[in-house]
Amino acid sequence: MNFKKLTKKGFMTAALGLSLIGGGTFAYFSDSVQTQNAFAAGTLDLSVNPDVVVDLANLKPGDEIYREFTLENKGSLDIYRVLLDTKYAVEDAKNDNNxxxxxxxxxxxxxxxxxxxxxxxxxxLYDLKNQTPDITAIDEFVGSVQRPDGIPAGEKEKIFVLFEFVNNGQDQNQFQGDKLKLNWTFNAEQTEGTYYDNTN
Structure with missing residues (x-):
């Protein structure tokens, strides 16, 4: 084989090698698998029954009004606490309130x-409007069991409330004919986040 043929053969081999590298035309084993994943958010769903806690007229100093209502967690997540927000407006019938x-x-x-x-x-009520107490909080033992705060999913809690028009022994005539419209908002909050770990 003469030098010209050897050189030509060498160039062809080199060209073939470059084309394989540049074009990436090489074979390899492969496989793939898919996983099916889903994230579904839970729900917080707080209801109150009845939705009107108190509606009374003709109150006088010394009167007490006892009512009860039920908070129900209709959601899928536990409620950590229920914060009570209080707002009210007074209608001054004779415009004489001081x-x-x-x-x-x-x-x-x-x-x-x-x-x-x-x-x-x-x-x-005056002080309560500047507070947001957790009305499901309880830190005392009942018998030998301590009840947890909040409302677990699917459960109910009965709440009692006592209103008293306090008789302070002084002249309270300025409130005759007045109306107080009370708005209570119950704000449910979730429990802390949970860490999920599966290392198996």
Missing amino acids: DDFGKHIKVTIMYNTSSATVPVVETT
């Missing part, structure tokens, strides 16, 4: 523990 009617309405909210009622809130 004090806030809400200061004269005492509120006691009690958490039902089946065998006992434990006060959660005991204050005036």
